[in-house]
Amino acid sequence: MRDLGEQRPASQDEARLARRLARYLATWPAIDRQRWEQNCAPADPLDDPGYGSTLRLASRHKIARGYTYWLRFLDEAGWLDPAAPPGARISHARSAAWFRALMARGNAPFTIAGRFAELNLAIRVLAPEADRTCILQPNGASIRQRLFMDKRELLIPDARILYAEGLRLMGTAEQCRTRRKALLQFRDGLIFAVLSARARRLRTTAQTMATDNLHKVDGRYRIDYRPDQIKTARRDNVLLPARLTPFIDRYLGEIRPALLRGTDHGALWVGTLGKPLAEPGIEKLVRVRSKALLGVAIGPHRFRHALGTTAPLVNRTEPGLARAVLDISEAVAAEHYNRANAIIATEFFQAEMLAATQAANDHARLEKIRRRRE
Structure with a gap:
């Protein structure tokens, strides 16, 4: 009998992801596979579910892929001990070495940040008790700080x-x-x-x-x-x-x-x-x-940014309109979706500049008329 919480592929695309996930897991040491299967198994509704049991198939596939890259790096460096638990393989020195290896391979900053994010989530699944500071802040600084990364400017259409x-x-x-x-x-x-x-x-x-x-x-x-x-x-x-x-x-x-x-x-x-x-x-x-x-080209998620920014512009007396339409919290709307404030500020600035320019032109015209009269 199938567990009530078991996730089955609902489409050909999910079936393809499931096969790829299985191929990644097949390359892992036995202890890693056992912990992954145990911690990603559906949780009893009355228990406190672990992080792994809450992940969708697409998320598990992405995290497992990133962790596979990490294991390959350890193996190439001669640091992979198949008998060691996943949490024992991470350290500040190894994170720094992996960072340098990714840089040497020509990976883009956002790709490198993504690899560390995937490793962080994989260890969260495989070794929930482990201290992940060496991944989040190797040698005291985050990966994004080391890469001097700013948020990418997004095209937000109306x-x-x-x-x-x-x-x-x-x-x-x-x-x-x-x-x-x-x-x-x-x-x-x-x-x-x-x-x-x-x-x-x-x-x-x-x-x-x-x-x-x-x-x-x-x-x-x-x-x-x-x-x-x-x-x-x-x-x-x-x-x-x-x-x-x-x-x-x-x-x-x-x-x-x-x-x-x-x-x-x-x-x-x-x-x-x-x-x-x-x-x-x-x-x-x-x-x-x-x-x-x-x-x-923009993806479907960009429509959420577009709506979150356009809604306050359409009705400026209702600042919470976008949050209600998107069904998200006020904090999330403000941080990730609503860029209308910057647009409104720009409009006010342009209006002020236009008014100042018009006033200056009027003053110059009046001065010219006054001088003619004199």
Whole structure:
């Protein structure tokens, strides 16, 4: 009998991740594999779950991949003792040596920081009791400090532009040369519109079911997500804009059935072969469409930044609007999503500059008139 908490691959993409994860684990020492399987096993609902048991398949795959790189480094340096526990293999000296090795290989700063982050999380899974200071701050300074890393400047488009592009894609779908291209353009346009209007996370978007989650109430569509479909594990009720109702009606009545090719699996978003459109598929279409629109490809998560920044600009009397729409905390909204304050400050500065320039021009004009009179 399968454990209730066991995670099974729900799509071909997850099955592929599971196979890759198994290949990584197969290269590990026995003690590492045993601890990983033990600490990532589903926890009893009445117990305090360990960190490993809370990880999704994609997260486990990413962490295991990074840890595999670490083990390879130790082996190449002659430091890998297969019988030693994972926590005993870390030290300030080894972290410094790994840092220098990654630099010598030409890895970018953000890649190096990512490798240390993956190692930190792997040790958190494999040896929860271990002191990870030598990973977080080798020899007293963080990796980011050593790399002099600043946050990357992100292109944050106006959510209204993204929404308008979604409407345009749907409105012009019939102009495509083939029926298949028309179906896909309409689907992509609706995804664009829904993401720009409500901006739910990629995993949640991919898990949306046409029958279980999507409901029409008083002429508007609402998506009701279960806690297991949401990162914060809370129910989420998303009311979609009324303007999208006729487009969703057409998608459900015409576009989606044509994409399904006769077999209905229940997923709202359908791929080119009639199967559920998984996370990589949504990521790809968003990047392709956004590059055609903006000249730069952006991913689905950037829609959350766009909405978090645009919402306060649209209604400046409601500073908490973005937080409510995105269903996130005020602190998270302020730190990661809302860049509207900088935009508003720039607008005020420009207005002040314009007013000062106009005043200076008026003063010069008055002075010129006065001198003429004299």
